[in-house]
Amino acid sequence: MGKPILLAELFITVSLSLSCCSGDGSRLYFSPSGGRLKDLDGRMQEREVDEGERHANSVSPPSLPELSTDVETEVETVACEMEDAVSTVCGELSSRSRDFSWHDFDSLLDRTISRLEAEETKFAKAMEKLSSVEAVVNETLTRAFEQWQSGRLEQPTAKPCKEGWHLFEGSCYFFSFSEGDWLHGRQECQEMGGDYVKINNTREWNFVASHVTGNAFVGLSDDEEEGTFKWISDGTVYSDWHDSWWHRGQPDNHHGGENCIHFWLIYDKLLWNDTKCTERMRYICEMKASDVEA
Incomplete structure:
Protein backbone atom coordinates (compact mmCIF):
# COMPACT_ATOMS: atom_id res chain seq x y z
CA MET A 1 0.00 0.00 0.00
CA GLY A 2 3.01 2.36 0.35
CA LYS A 3 3.61 2.91 -3.37
CA PRO A 4 0.07 3.96 -4.37
CA ILE A 5 -0.12 6.38 -1.47
CA LEU A 6 3.33 7.84 -2.22
CA LEU A 7 2.44 8.28 -5.87
CA ALA A 8 -0.89 9.81 -4.88
CA GLU A 9 0.96 12.37 -2.76
CA LEU A 10 3.35 13.10 -5.61
CA PHE A 11 0.35 13.49 -7.96
CA ILE A 12 -1.55 15.79 -5.63
CA THR A 13 1.21 18.02 -4.20
CA VAL A 14 3.89 18.10 -6.94
CA SER A 15 2.68 17.09 -10.41
CA LEU A 16 -0.72 18.84 -10.45
CA SER A 17 -0.55 21.02 -7.31
CA LEU A 18 -4.10 20.00 -6.37
CA SER A 19 -5.73 19.81 -2.96
CA CYS A 20 -8.66 17.64 -1.86
CA CYS A 21 -11.37 18.37 0.64
CA SER A 22 -12.56 16.05 3.41
CA GLY A 23 -16.12 15.85 4.65
CA ASP A 24 -15.64 18.67 7.15
CA GLY A 25 -14.22 21.06 4.53
CA SER A 26 -10.50 20.82 5.51
CA ARG A 27 -7.85 20.23 2.83
CA LEU A 28 -5.98 16.86 2.81
CA TYR A 29 -2.93 15.18 1.26
CA PHE A 30 -1.47 11.69 1.31
CA SER A 31 1.42 11.07 3.69
CA PRO A 32 3.87 8.26 2.83
CA SER A 33 5.02 7.99 6.43
CA GLY A 34 1.67 7.88 8.18
CA GLY A 35 -0.41 6.30 5.44
CA ARG A 36 -3.32 8.71 6.06
CA LEU A 37 -4.60 12.19 5.15
CA LYS A 38 -3.28 15.29 6.84
CA ASP A 39 -4.27 18.94 6.86
CA LEU A 40 -2.87 21.20 4.17
CA ASP A 41 -4.62 24.44 5.18
CA GLY A 42 -1.42 26.19 6.25
CA ARG A 43 0.32 25.48 2.95
CA MET A 44 -2.67 26.51 0.85
CA GLN A 45 -3.33 29.70 2.85
CA GLU A 46 0.12 30.96 1.79
CA ARG A 47 -0.83 30.40 -1.83
CA GLU A 48 -4.18 32.17 -1.31
CA VAL A 49 -2.43 35.19 0.27
CA ASP A 50 -0.08 35.41 -2.72
CA GLU A 51 -3.03 35.19 -5.09
CA GLY A 52 -4.89 37.86 -3.09
CA GLU A 53 -1.89 40.23 -3.21
CA ARG A 54 -1.53 39.78 -6.95
CA HIS A 55 -5.23 40.46 -7.39
CA ALA A 56 -5.11 43.57 -5.17
CA ASN A 57 -2.13 44.96 -7.09
CA SER A 58 -3.65 44.33 -10.49
CA VAL A 59 -5.54 47.14 -12.21
CA SER A 60 -8.86 46.10 -13.66
CA PRO A 61 -9.49 47.61 -17.08
CA PRO A 62 -12.59 49.70 -17.59
CA SER A 63 -15.43 47.61 -18.95
CA LEU A 64 -17.88 48.03 -21.78
CA PRO A 65 -20.83 45.86 -20.71
CA GLU A 66 -21.89 44.97 -24.22
CA LEU A 67 -18.38 43.64 -25.06
CA SER A 68 -17.08 42.15 -21.85
CA THR A 69 -20.00 40.40 -20.15
CA ASP A 70 -19.96 37.29 -22.36
CA VAL A 71 -16.17 36.96 -22.20
CA GLU A 72 -16.04 37.34 -18.42
CA THR A 73 -18.76 34.71 -18.10
CA GLU A 74 -16.80 32.36 -20.34
CA VAL A 75 -13.65 32.79 -18.24
CA GLU A 76 -15.58 32.07 -15.04
CA THR A 77 -17.21 29.00 -16.62
CA VAL A 78 -13.89 27.51 -17.71
CA ALA A 79 -12.39 28.16 -14.30
CA CYS A 80 -15.32 26.35 -12.68
CA GLU A 81 -14.88 23.41 -15.05
CA MET A 82 -11.21 23.16 -14.07
CA GLU A 83 -12.19 23.21 -10.44
CA ASP A 84 -14.74 20.44 -11.08
CA ALA A 85 -11.97 18.32 -12.61
CA VAL A 86 -9.88 18.79 -9.48
CA SER A 87 -12.83 17.90 -7.25
CA THR A 88 -13.49 14.71 -9.22
CA VAL A 89 -9.99 13.31 -8.88
CA CYS A 90 -9.79 14.35 -5.23
CA GLY A 91 -13.05 12.56 -4.50
CA GLU A 92 -11.89 9.35 -6.10
CA LEU A 93 -8.51 9.44 -4.39
CA SER A 94 -10.04 10.11 -0.98
CA SER A 95 -12.70 7.40 -1.25
CA ARG A 96 -10.47 4.73 -2.82
CA SER A 97 -7.08 5.41 -1.25
CA ARG A 98 -7.05 2.12 0.70
CA ASP A 99 -7.69 -0.27 -2.17
CA PHE A 100 -6.12 1.65 -5.08
CA SER A 101 -4.32 -0.50 -7.63
CA TRP A 102 -1.58 0.65 -9.97
CA HIS A 103 -3.94 0.19 -12.92
CA ASP A 104 -6.62 2.30 -11.24
CA PHE A 105 -4.19 5.07 -10.50
CA ASP A 106 -2.64 5.13 -13.97
CA SER A 107 -6.07 5.29 -15.57
CA LEU A 108 -7.25 8.07 -13.26
CA LEU A 109 -4.03 10.00 -13.78
CA ASP A 110 -4.31 9.82 -17.57
CA ARG A 111 -7.96 10.88 -17.56
CA THR A 112 -7.33 13.77 -15.18
CA ILE A 113 -4.32 15.10 -17.08
CA SER A 114 -6.24 14.95 -20.37
CA ARG A 115 -9.20 16.80 -18.90
CA LEU A 116 -7.07 19.49 -17.28
CA GLU A 117 -5.10 20.02 -20.50
CA ALA A 118 -8.36 20.52 -22.40
CA GLU A 119 -9.65 22.96 -19.80
CA GLU A 120 -6.34 24.83 -19.82
CA THR A 121 -6.64 25.33 -23.58
CA LYS A 122 -10.19 26.64 -23.23
CA PHE A 123 -9.11 28.95 -20.41
CA ALA A 124 -6.25 30.37 -22.49
CA LYS A 125 -8.64 31.14 -25.37
CA ALA A 126 -11.09 32.83 -23.01
CA MET A 127 -8.30 34.98 -21.58
CA GLU A 128 -7.31 36.00 -25.13
CA LYS A 129 -10.86 37.22 -25.72
CA LEU A 130 -10.78 39.15 -22.46
CA SER A 131 -7.51 40.79 -23.48
CA SER A 132 -9.10 41.82 -26.77
CA VAL A 133 -11.98 43.44 -24.91
CA GLU A 134 -9.49 45.29 -22.70
CA ALA A 135 -7.78 46.65 -25.79
CA VAL A 136 -11.09 47.89 -27.23
CA VAL A 137 -12.00 49.56 -23.93
CA ASN A 138 -8.64 51.32 -23.69
CA GLU A 139 -8.85 52.48 -27.30
CA THR A 140 -12.39 53.82 -26.82
CA LEU A 141 -11.49 55.71 -23.64
CA THR A 142 -8.34 57.12 -25.21
CA ARG A 143 -10.27 58.38 -28.25
CA ALA A 144 -12.97 59.94 -26.04
CA PHE A 145 -10.34 61.68 -23.91
CA GLU A 146 -8.63 63.08 -27.00
CA GLN A 147 -11.94 64.38 -28.31
CA TRP A 148 -12.68 65.99 -24.97
CA GLN A 149 -9.26 67.65 -24.93
CA SER A 150 -9.78 69.03 -28.41
CA GLY A 151 -13.21 70.39 -27.46
CA ARG A 152 -15.11 68.10 -29.87
CA LEU A 153 -16.84 66.16 -27.09
CA GLU A 154 -19.62 68.11 -25.38
CA GLN A 155 -20.01 67.69 -21.64
CA PRO A 156 -23.65 67.59 -20.48
CA THR A 157 -24.41 70.16 -17.84
CA ALA A 158 -27.57 70.89 -15.87
CA LYS A 159 -29.17 74.12 -16.97
CA PRO A 160 -29.24 76.53 -14.02
CA CYS A 161 -32.43 78.02 -12.65
CA LYS A 162 -33.15 81.71 -12.27
CA GLU A 163 -31.88 83.45 -9.20
CA GLY A 164 -34.05 82.56 -6.20
CA TRP A 165 -35.26 79.30 -7.76
Whole structure:
Protein backbone atom coordinates (compact mmCIF):
# COMPACT_ATOMS: atom_id res chain seq x y z
CA MET A 1 0.00 0.00 0.00
CA GLY A 2 3.01 2.36 0.35
CA LYS A 3 3.61 2.91 -3.37
CA PRO A 4 0.07 3.96 -4.37
CA ILE A 5 -0.12 6.38 -1.47
CA LEU A 6 3.33 7.84 -2.22
CA LEU A 7 2.44 8.28 -5.87
CA ALA A 8 -0.89 9.81 -4.88
CA GLU A 9 0.96 12.37 -2.76
CA LEU A 10 3.35 13.10 -5.61
CA PHE A 11 0.35 13.49 -7.96
CA ILE A 12 -1.55 15.79 -5.63
CA THR A 13 1.21 18.02 -4.20
CA VAL A 14 3.89 18.10 -6.94
CA SER A 15 2.68 17.09 -10.41
CA LEU A 16 -0.72 18.84 -10.45
CA SER A 17 -0.55 21.02 -7.31
CA LEU A 18 -4.10 20.00 -6.37
CA SER A 19 -5.73 19.81 -2.96
CA CYS A 20 -8.66 17.64 -1.86
CA CYS A 21 -11.37 18.37 0.64
CA SER A 22 -12.56 16.05 3.41
CA GLY A 23 -16.12 15.85 4.65
CA ASP A 24 -15.64 18.67 7.15
CA GLY A 25 -14.22 21.06 4.53
CA SER A 26 -10.50 20.82 5.51
CA ARG A 27 -7.85 20.23 2.83
CA LEU A 28 -5.98 16.86 2.81
CA TYR A 29 -2.93 15.18 1.26
CA PHE A 30 -1.47 11.69 1.31
CA SER A 31 1.42 11.07 3.69
CA PRO A 32 3.87 8.26 2.83
CA SER A 33 5.02 7.99 6.43
CA GLY A 34 1.67 7.88 8.18
CA GLY A 35 -0.41 6.30 5.44
CA ARG A 36 -3.32 8.71 6.06
CA LEU A 37 -4.60 12.19 5.15
CA LYS A 38 -3.28 15.29 6.84
CA ASP A 39 -4.27 18.94 6.86
CA LEU A 40 -2.87 21.20 4.17
CA ASP A 41 -4.62 24.44 5.18
CA GLY A 42 -1.42 26.19 6.25
CA ARG A 43 0.32 25.48 2.95
CA MET A 44 -2.67 26.51 0.85
CA GLN A 45 -3.33 29.70 2.85
CA GLU A 46 0.12 30.96 1.79
CA ARG A 47 -0.83 30.40 -1.83
CA GLU A 48 -4.18 32.17 -1.31
CA VAL A 49 -2.43 35.19 0.27
CA ASP A 50 -0.08 35.41 -2.72
CA GLU A 51 -3.03 35.19 -5.09
CA GLY A 52 -4.89 37.86 -3.09
CA GLU A 53 -1.89 40.23 -3.21
CA ARG A 54 -1.53 39.78 -6.95
CA HIS A 55 -5.23 40.46 -7.39
CA ALA A 56 -5.11 43.57 -5.17
CA ASN A 57 -2.13 44.96 -7.09
CA SER A 58 -3.65 44.33 -10.49
CA VAL A 59 -5.54 47.14 -12.21
CA SER A 60 -8.86 46.10 -13.66
CA PRO A 61 -9.49 47.61 -17.08
CA PRO A 62 -12.59 49.70 -17.59
CA SER A 63 -15.43 47.61 -18.95
CA LEU A 64 -17.88 48.03 -21.78
CA PRO A 65 -20.83 45.86 -20.71
CA GLU A 66 -21.89 44.97 -24.22
CA LEU A 67 -18.38 43.64 -25.06
CA SER A 68 -17.08 42.15 -21.85
CA THR A 69 -20.00 40.40 -20.15
CA ASP A 70 -19.96 37.29 -22.36
CA VAL A 71 -16.17 36.96 -22.20
CA GLU A 72 -16.04 37.34 -18.42
CA THR A 73 -18.76 34.71 -18.10
CA GLU A 74 -16.80 32.36 -20.34
CA VAL A 75 -13.65 32.79 -18.24
CA GLU A 76 -15.58 32.07 -15.04
CA THR A 77 -17.21 29.00 -16.62
CA VAL A 78 -13.89 27.51 -17.71
CA ALA A 79 -12.39 28.16 -14.30
CA CYS A 80 -15.32 26.35 -12.68
CA GLU A 81 -14.88 23.41 -15.05
CA MET A 82 -11.21 23.16 -14.07
CA GLU A 83 -12.19 23.21 -10.44
CA ASP A 84 -14.74 20.44 -11.08
CA ALA A 85 -11.97 18.32 -12.61
CA VAL A 86 -9.88 18.79 -9.48
CA SER A 87 -12.83 17.90 -7.25
CA THR A 88 -13.49 14.71 -9.22
CA VAL A 89 -9.99 13.31 -8.88
CA CYS A 90 -9.79 14.35 -5.23
CA GLY A 91 -13.05 12.56 -4.50
CA GLU A 92 -11.89 9.35 -6.10
CA LEU A 93 -8.51 9.44 -4.39
CA SER A 94 -10.04 10.11 -0.98
CA SER A 95 -12.70 7.40 -1.25
CA ARG A 96 -10.47 4.73 -2.82
CA SER A 97 -7.08 5.41 -1.25
CA ARG A 98 -7.05 2.12 0.70
CA ASP A 99 -7.69 -0.27 -2.17
CA PHE A 100 -6.12 1.65 -5.08
CA SER A 101 -4.32 -0.50 -7.63
CA TRP A 102 -1.58 0.65 -9.97
CA HIS A 103 -3.94 0.19 -12.92
CA ASP A 104 -6.62 2.30 -11.24
CA PHE A 105 -4.19 5.07 -10.50
CA ASP A 106 -2.64 5.13 -13.97
CA SER A 107 -6.07 5.29 -15.57
CA LEU A 108 -7.25 8.07 -13.26
CA LEU A 109 -4.03 10.00 -13.78
CA ASP A 110 -4.31 9.82 -17.57
CA ARG A 111 -7.96 10.88 -17.56
CA THR A 112 -7.33 13.77 -15.18
CA ILE A 113 -4.32 15.10 -17.08
CA SER A 114 -6.24 14.95 -20.37
CA ARG A 115 -9.20 16.80 -18.90
CA LEU A 116 -7.07 19.49 -17.28
CA GLU A 117 -5.10 20.02 -20.50
CA ALA A 118 -8.36 20.52 -22.40
CA GLU A 119 -9.65 22.96 -19.80
CA GLU A 120 -6.34 24.83 -19.82
CA THR A 121 -6.64 25.33 -23.58
CA LYS A 122 -10.19 26.64 -23.23
CA PHE A 123 -9.11 28.95 -20.41
CA ALA A 124 -6.25 30.37 -22.49
CA LYS A 125 -8.64 31.14 -25.37
CA ALA A 126 -11.09 32.83 -23.01
CA MET A 127 -8.30 34.98 -21.58
CA GLU A 128 -7.31 36.00 -25.13
CA LYS A 129 -10.86 37.22 -25.72
CA LEU A 130 -10.78 39.15 -22.46
CA SER A 131 -7.51 40.79 -23.48
CA SER A 132 -9.10 41.82 -26.77
CA VAL A 133 -11.98 43.44 -24.91
CA GLU A 134 -9.49 45.29 -22.70
CA ALA A 135 -7.78 46.65 -25.79
CA VAL A 136 -11.09 47.89 -27.23
CA VAL A 137 -12.00 49.56 -23.93
CA ASN A 138 -8.64 51.32 -23.69
CA GLU A 139 -8.85 52.48 -27.30
CA THR A 140 -12.39 53.82 -26.82
CA LEU A 141 -11.49 55.71 -23.64
CA THR A 142 -8.34 57.12 -25.21
CA ARG A 143 -10.27 58.38 -28.25
CA ALA A 144 -12.97 59.94 -26.04
CA PHE A 145 -10.34 61.68 -23.91
CA GLU A 146 -8.63 63.08 -27.00
CA GLN A 147 -11.94 64.38 -28.31
CA TRP A 148 -12.68 65.99 -24.97
CA GLN A 149 -9.26 67.65 -24.93
CA SER A 150 -9.78 69.03 -28.41
CA GLY A 151 -13.21 70.39 -27.46
CA ARG A 152 -15.11 68.10 -29.87
CA LEU A 153 -16.84 66.16 -27.09
CA GLU A 154 -19.62 68.11 -25.38
CA GLN A 155 -20.01 67.69 -21.64
CA PRO A 156 -23.65 67.59 -20.48
CA THR A 157 -24.41 70.16 -17.84
CA ALA A 158 -27.57 70.89 -15.87
CA LYS A 159 -29.17 74.12 -16.97
CA PRO A 160 -29.24 76.53 -14.02
CA CYS A 161 -32.43 78.02 -12.65
CA LYS A 162 -33.15 81.71 -12.27
CA GLU A 163 -31.88 83.45 -9.20
CA GLY A 164 -34.05 82.56 -6.20
CA TRP A 165 -35.26 79.30 -7.76
CA HIS A 166 -34.20 75.77 -6.70
CA LEU A 167 -33.27 72.97 -9.10
CA PHE A 168 -34.55 69.41 -8.57
CA GLU A 169 -34.71 66.59 -11.14
CA GLY A 170 -34.97 68.86 -14.17
CA SER A 171 -37.38 71.42 -12.72
CA CYS A 172 -36.96 74.77 -11.00
CA TYR A 173 -39.02 75.71 -7.91
CA PHE A 174 -39.83 79.08 -6.39
CA PHE A 175 -41.00 79.47 -2.78
CA SER A 176 -42.50 82.88 -2.22
CA PHE A 177 -42.08 85.09 0.81
CA SER A 178 -44.98 87.36 -0.09
CA GLU A 179 -48.60 86.30 0.43
CA GLY A 180 -51.77 86.45 -1.62
CA ASP A 181 -54.90 84.46 -2.40
CA TRP A 182 -54.78 81.40 -4.69
CA LEU A 183 -55.44 83.31 -7.92
CA HIS A 184 -52.83 85.95 -7.05
CA GLY A 185 -50.24 83.26 -6.44
CA ARG A 186 -50.87 81.67 -9.82
CA GLN A 187 -50.62 85.02 -11.56
CA GLU A 188 -47.24 85.65 -9.94
CA CYS A 189 -45.98 82.20 -11.01
CA GLN A 190 -47.06 82.75 -14.62
CA GLU A 191 -45.48 86.20 -14.80
CA MET A 192 -42.16 84.57 -13.84
CA GLY A 193 -42.51 82.00 -16.67
CA GLY A 194 -43.88 79.10 -14.64
CA ASP A 195 -47.10 77.97 -12.97
CA TYR A 196 -48.23 76.49 -9.69
CA VAL A 197 -46.20 73.45 -8.63
CA LYS A 198 -47.37 69.99 -9.70
CA ILE A 199 -46.08 67.20 -7.45
CA ASN A 200 -45.72 63.84 -9.19
CA ASN A 201 -44.15 61.51 -6.62
CA THR A 202 -42.94 61.20 -3.04
CA ARG A 203 -39.37 62.26 -3.89
CA GLU A 204 -40.66 65.54 -5.28
CA TRP A 205 -43.12 65.96 -2.41
CA ASN A 206 -40.32 65.57 0.13
CA PHE A 207 -38.12 68.05 -1.75
CA VAL A 208 -40.85 70.69 -1.86
CA ALA A 209 -41.85 70.13 1.77
CA SER A 210 -38.23 70.56 2.87
CA HIS A 211 -38.27 74.15 1.54
CA VAL A 212 -41.67 75.16 2.91
CA THR A 213 -41.61 77.10 6.18
CA GLY A 214 -45.32 77.83 6.59
CA ASN A 215 -48.70 77.71 4.87
CA ALA A 216 -48.31 77.74 1.07
CA PHE A 217 -50.57 77.07 -1.91
CA VAL A 218 -49.83 74.30 -4.46
CA GLY A 219 -51.42 73.88 -7.89
CA LEU A 220 -54.14 71.41 -6.87
CA SER A 221 -57.86 72.29 -6.83
CA ASP A 222 -61.36 70.76 -7.11
CA ASP A 223 -62.95 74.08 -8.03
CA GLU A 224 -64.50 72.64 -11.23
CA GLU A 225 -66.04 69.54 -9.62
CA GLU A 226 -66.19 68.87 -5.89
CA GLY A 227 -64.06 65.90 -4.93
CA THR A 228 -62.20 65.71 -8.27
CA PHE A 229 -58.85 67.35 -7.76
CA LYS A 230 -56.86 68.49 -10.79
CA TRP A 231 -53.42 69.98 -11.29
CA ILE A 232 -54.02 73.47 -12.59
CA SER A 233 -50.80 73.57 -14.65
CA ASP A 234 -51.87 70.82 -17.11
CA GLY A 235 -55.41 69.81 -16.11
CA THR A 236 -54.52 66.22 -15.14
CA VAL A 237 -56.58 64.53 -12.42
CA TYR A 238 -54.86 63.82 -9.10
CA SER A 239 -55.55 60.08 -8.91
CA ASP A 240 -52.39 58.63 -7.33
CA TRP A 241 -53.58 59.28 -3.79
CA HIS A 242 -51.02 59.44 -0.96
CA ASP A 243 -52.58 59.55 2.51
CA SER A 244 -49.19 60.37 4.00
CA TRP A 245 -49.24 63.74 2.24
CA TRP A 246 -52.44 64.87 4.00
CA HIS A 247 -53.40 65.84 7.50
CA ARG A 248 -55.76 63.33 9.09
CA GLY A 249 -59.31 63.62 7.76
CA GLN A 250 -58.31 65.89 4.87
CA PRO A 251 -59.56 67.02 2.46
CA ASP A 252 -62.91 67.53 4.22
CA ASN A 253 -64.42 70.62 2.50
CA HIS A 254 -65.20 72.00 5.95
CA HIS A 255 -68.26 74.31 5.81
CA GLY A 256 -68.10 74.04 2.01
CA GLY A 257 -66.11 76.00 -0.57
CA GLU A 258 -62.68 74.61 0.39
CA ASN A 259 -61.39 74.00 -3.11
CA CYS A 260 -57.71 74.88 -2.98
CA ILE A 261 -54.91 72.72 -1.54
CA HIS A 262 -52.04 74.07 0.52
CA PHE A 263 -49.26 72.99 2.81
CA TRP A 264 -50.54 73.53 6.34
CA LEU A 265 -48.15 73.81 9.23
CA ILE A 266 -49.91 72.94 12.49
CA TYR A 267 -48.77 71.15 15.62
CA ASP A 268 -45.28 70.88 14.07
CA LYS A 269 -46.69 68.86 11.15
CA LEU A 270 -46.43 70.16 7.59
CA LEU A 271 -49.00 68.32 5.47
CA TRP A 272 -51.76 69.08 2.98
CA ASN A 273 -55.17 70.55 3.71
CA ASP A 274 -58.03 72.00 1.65
CA THR A 275 -59.03 75.57 2.29
CA LYS A 276 -60.93 78.45 0.70
CA CYS A 277 -59.15 79.88 -2.32
CA THR A 278 -59.60 83.38 -0.91
CA GLU A 279 -57.27 82.67 2.01
CA ARG A 280 -53.98 84.55 1.89
CA MET A 281 -50.67 82.70 2.18
CA ARG A 282 -47.42 82.00 0.35
CA TYR A 283 -47.32 80.04 -2.92
CA ILE A 284 -45.02 77.58 -4.70
CA CYS A 285 -44.18 77.84 -8.40
CA GLU A 286 -42.53 75.41 -10.82
CA MET A 287 -41.03 75.55 -14.31
CA LYS A 288 -38.96 73.14 -16.40
CA ALA A 289 -35.27 73.90 -16.31
CA SER A 290 -35.24 73.57 -20.09
CA ASP A 291 -37.70 76.48 -20.28
CA VAL A 292 -35.39 78.87 -18.45
CA GLU A 293 -34.39 81.70 -20.76
CA ALA A 294 -30.67 82.33 -21.14
